[in-house]
Amino acid sequence: MMNKRSTWIAGAPIVLLALAVCSIARAAGPAHALVKFAGTRAEQRNGVEQIHELRDALAALGFETDRCGIDIADGAIGVDVFDDADRERLRSAGLDIIHEDLESDSSFALRTAPQYYEPSEIAALLAQAAADHPAITHLFSVGTTHEGRTIWGLEISNNPGVPEDEPAIQFNGQHHSREVATCHVVMDVVEQLTNNYGTDPDITNWVNNYKTVCVPMVNPDGVQYVFDGHSSWRKNRMPYSCFGVDLNRNYPYLWGPGCGSSGTCTSDTYRGPSAASEDETQAMIALVDQYHFVMATSYHSYGQFIDYPYACATGAPATLMPEHAVIHEMMNGMADAIDSVDSTPRYDVNSPVPAGGVNGDDTSFYYAHKGVYAFIVEVGTSFEPSFSLVSGIVARNRAGWKYLYSRLGGARIDVHVTDECGGTPLEATVTLRDYLYDTGELDRVTFMPFGRWTFVTPPNDSYTVRATAPGYQTANVVVSVGTSPVALDIVLAATNPPPAIFGDTDCDGDVDHADFMRFEECFSGPARSPTGDCTKVDIDSNNCIAPRRLRSLPSRVQRIVGSGSNPQDTRATPFNSTA
Numbered sequence: 001m002m003n004k005r006s007t008w009i010a011g012a013p014i015v016l017l018a019l020a021v022c023s024i025a026r027a028a029g030p031a032h033a034l035v036k037f038a039g040t041r042a043e044q045r046n047g048v049e050q051i052h053e054l055r056d057a058l059a060a061l062g063f064e065t066d067r068c069g070i071d072i073a074d075g076a077i078g079v080d081v082f083d084d085a086d087r088e089r090l091r092s093a094g095l096d097i098i099h100e101d102l103e104s105d106s107s108f109a110l111r112t113a114p115q116y117y118e119p120s121e122i123a124a125l126l127a128q129a130a131a132d133h134p135a136i137t138h139l140f141s142v143g144t145t146h147e148g149r150t151i152w153g154l155e156i157s158n159n160p161g162v163p164e165d166e167p168a169i170q171f172n173g174q175h176h177s178r179e180v181a182t183c184h185v186v187m188d189v190v191e192q193l194t195n196n197y198g199t200d201p202d203i204t205n206w207v208n209n210y211k212t213v214c215v216p217m218v219n220p221d222g223v224q225y226v227f228d229g230h231s232s233w234r235k236n237r238m239p240y241s242c243f244g245v246d247l248n249r250n251y252p253y254l255w256g257p258g259c260g261s262s263g264t265c266t267s268d269t270y271r272g273p274s275a276a277s278e279d280e281t282q283a284m285i286a287l288v289d290q291y292h293f294v295m296a297t298s299y300h301s302y303g304q305f306i307d308y309p310y311a312c313a314t315g316a317p318a319t320l321m322p323e324h325a326v327i328h329e330m331m332n333g334m335a336d337a338i339d340s341v342d343s344t345p346r347y348d349v350n351s352p353v354p355a356g357g358v359n360g361d362d363t364s365f366y367y368a369h370k371g372v373y374a375f376i377v378e379v380g381t382s383f384e385p386s387f388s389l390v391s392g393i394v395a396r397n398r399a400g401w402k403y404l405y406s407r408l409g410g411a412r413i414d415v416h417v418t419d420e421c422g423g424t425p426l427e428a429t430v431t432l433r434d435y436l437y438d439t440g441e442l443d444r445v446t447f448m449p450f451g452r453w454t455f456v457t458p459p460n461d462s463y464t465v466r467a468t469a470p471g472y473q474t475a476n477v478v479v480s481v482g483t484s485p486v487a488l489d490i491v492l493a494a495t496n497p498p499p500a501i502f503g504d505t506d507c508d509g510d511v512d513h514a515d516f517m518r519f520e521e522c523f524s525g526p527a528r529s530p531t532g533d534c535t536k537v538d539i540d541s542n543n544c545i546a547p548r549r550l551r552s553l554p555s556r557v558q559r560i561v562g563s564g565s566n567p568q569d570t571r572a573t574p575f576n577s578t579a
C-alpha cells in the first residue's frame with residue numbers, strides 16, 4: 001500500500017463546522033436510515049434470503065432501496081426515510097431502524113478516516129506512479145467535473161498512449177463518493193501492475209499484451225464533499241433544484257423511470273435531468289469509445305457480491321443479457337478467486353440483483369451499447385469500513401481482478417474484418433449468431449484502425465460470427481474455440497465488385513483521374529496497342545480496386561467500365577479488346 005499523510009487532527013474542526021451547516025441545509029431531504037428485520041426473524045435465515053425478504057418488504061411499503069448499501073452479511077439495507085410516518089410504517093412492519101440517519105449521525109459523519117484517499121491524493125499517487133514508471137504508463141484526464149476537478153485515468157501498457165491492436169480492460173472506483181474503500185482496490189491494480197512489471201511473469205504478460213486503464217475516482221467532487229464532513233454523500237455535486245446526481249443511474253441504457261432510479265432531485269438515486277447529463281458520465285462514455293474495452297469492473301460498496309448486466313433484469317430469460325452464459329461463468333470464477341484468499345463468506349453472484357433492479361448503471365450500458373463484458377463488485381460490509389479492514393478487502397479483490405486477466409487469456413475470439421482488395425481493415429458490424437441480441441443492444445462495430453472486435457465466449461464450443469459492412473457481402477464464419485484465444489480473420493467481398501478494367505496505369509501508387517485518361521487513350525486513342533503502355537496496366541496486388549477508391553473517380557469512369565456479371569472477365573475486357 002502507498003502511504004497516506006495524516007491530516008485528521010488538523011481537519012477535525014472544519015469537519016464539525018461543515019456538519020452543522022449540512023444538518024440545516026438537509027432539513028427538507030430524507031434521512032438515510034439503515035434497517036433490518038427485528039428480533040429472531042433476522043437470525044433464522046442466511047444473509048441472501050434475508051435480503052430478498054427485506055427488499056420485498058421495503059418495496060411493499062413503498063421504500064426505494066439500492067444495491068449500494070446492502071449489507072448481506074448483516075441482513076441490513078439502507079433506505080431514504082422522509083418523516084415520522086415512514087419510521088412508523090417500518091416499525092409496524094417488523095423492521096428495526098438500526099441507524100436513523102447515517103449522514104447526520106455524528107459517529108458516521110466524523111469517521112472518514114484520514115487513510116482514505118481524497119481527490120488531491122489520488123491525483124498525486126497516479127502522478128507518482130506515472131513518474132516512477134514512464135515506460136509503461138500514460139496519465140491522462142478522462143474528463144473534468146462541474147467543480148473543475150480532473151477525473152484521472154492511468155493507462156498501463158508496454159506502448160502507453162499509443163493505440164494498439166490488443167484487448168483493453170478497465171477498472172473504476174467511486175462512482176459513489178462515500179464508497180471510500182473502492183479507490184483503494186483500483187489503486188492496487190495500479191501498484192501491482194507497475195511495481196511488478198518485468199519481474200512477475202503474469203503481470204508482465206498482461207502489461208505487454210493488454211491495455212489496462214484505471215480510473216480510481218470517477219466522482220472527485222462528491223469525494224471532496226465526503227472529506228468536507230458529509231461522510232454519507234453518494235452523488236456528484238451538480239447543482240440542479242438540489243445538489244447531486246447518482247452517477248450510476250445516469251448512463252443511457254434504460255435511463256428513466258421504472259427500475260430503481262428516482263426522478264426526485266433530493267433522492268440518493270436521482271438519475272439526473274437526462275441520460276448522460278453529467279460530466280462524469282460523459283467522460284466515462286468517451287473513455288470506452290476511445291479504448292473499446294473488452295472487460296470493465298466498477299467497484300462499489302457494500303455487500304460482498306458481484307452483479308452483472310442486466311441490472312434491471314427480472315430474471316426472466318428475455319431480460320437477461322444475450323451473452324449471459326459467459327458472463328455468468330466469469331463472475332462465478334471471480335467470486336471463487338476472491339473466496340480462495342481466505343475463509344470469509346463467499347461473494348454472491350447476482351443477475352439480477354437481490355436488492356432489486358436498477359437502471360442507468362454503467363455496467364448495463366457498457367454491455368448493451370458498447371459490447372463490454374462489465375461487472376459491479378460490491379466490496380466490504382459498510383460504506384466506510386474501519387481502515388484496518390481495507391488491506392483485507394484489497395487483497396481479496398486482487399485475486400478477483402487477477403482472475404479477470406487470466407480469463408481474458410482464455411476462450412475468446414479476436415475478429416479482424418478486412419476488405420478483400422488489399423486487406424484494408426473495415427469498420428464492420430460483427431455479431432455472434434449463437435445469441436439473440438434483442439434487449440436493446442447496439443451493434444458491435446469493429447474499431448479502427450484495426451477493424452477488430454473481441455468476443456469472450458464459453459470455452460470448448462463453436463460459434464458463428466457474422467460480419468456486415470455497407471457495400472459488402474455479409475459473411476458468416478463458423479469458428480471453434482477451445483480454452484485459448486482464437487484469431488478470426490474475416491475478409492469481406494464487395495456487394496457489387498467494381499468491374500475494374502484499369503488500375504495504376506501510370507504506376508504512381510494511386511488510382512485516379514490520370515489513370516482514367518491513360519485508359520481512354522488505350523481504349524480509343526492513338527496509343528491503342530496491346531504491346532504499348534496499355535499492357536502495363538496493373539490493377540493492384542489482388543487484381544481489383546476497392547470500392548471506396550473507385551468512388552473517388554469521376555462518375556464517367558464507372559459508366560465506361562460497365563458492370564459485368566463476372567468481375568474477373570470484366571477486368572480483362574479492355575486488354576482483350578485491344579488485342
Ligand SMILES: [Zn+2]
Pocket residue numbers: 068175176179248299300301
Ligand atoms: Zn455504489
